[in-house]
Amino acid sequence: MPDTLYTYLVSPIGPLLLAGDGAALSAIGFPSGKGRVAPRDSWRRDDDLFVEARAQLTAYFAGELRDFDLVLNPTGTPFQLAVWQALRAIPYGATLSYGAIAARIGRPSASRAVGAANGANPIPIVVPCHRVIGASGALTGFGGGIDTKRWLLAHETGGRPGDLQGSLF
Template identity: 55%
Template sequence: MTLFTTTDSPLGELLLVGEESTTTADGIALASLSLPGQKGGAQVQDGWRRDDQAFAGLAARLGEYFAGGLTTFDLEVTGRGTDFQRRVWAALDAIPYGTTTTYSRIAEQAGSPAAVRAVGAAIGANPLLVVRPCHRVIGANGSLTGYAGGLPAKRHLLALEGAIQAA
């Protein structure tokens, strides 16, 4: 069963979507975390059930993150992706809090150093914004480029983590 809830954040109301799971303490495996106005973000579908309690633990951890008190997310995730996307997403998961990396470094880590554009597409398809830190990927020249949640959200997250100075 697909469950969802919304939770407030400094970026606006986040949409959390997950599947029931018997292997987690929360009883939920996160499938999507979408920001308001996100390009390609999840939209509530017929047949989904709102369950605020199932996401209470994650919502609390998100609150801690946005308050500056949490640097990693330990949660079960679910979802689909190609083998290449999963390699790219694993590289994203390995980017330490408070740091940035480049698309070319992610391409190298994913085992496809010449596939920088494909890496960008895989990062753009990341369904788990914030918790899978695609916001930590920047251009080779240090510029903030591409973020499905918008560049102001990317800037906010990187400033929160101390990777860039707040504007």
């Protein structure tokens, strides 16, 4: 297996860890929450890599980019990969339910499994798992925490973070 390389990006939601083989991005880690990713001892930090990923994420947070065009290398089961591909098709600023994603991948009764795959997404933001909500419209679990999910959705809809059931800050 090739070396895992990583760097950090300072963002409005905290420092994000970017990791991969240097050419493809395989993980984005939040600074806290269940989606926190810490570099392993075998990983090597290289702040000269992931230039395009850092540039696109910076443009996203500045409100200048809606669609990412990055080389990705997520690791998952065929079902997870299908869910993550479906997530990439959710338009900027839109949301879908777990059930809607299950229907889109041809597994309409698999909304719970979609939820589990969504929660295992190793490349959040770029693979926009934050755009998936409960059938009732409720903001459900998110690796970076519900406040971060709320912030990301408000950012994409042009609202302030406090416009969606509370505030991150």
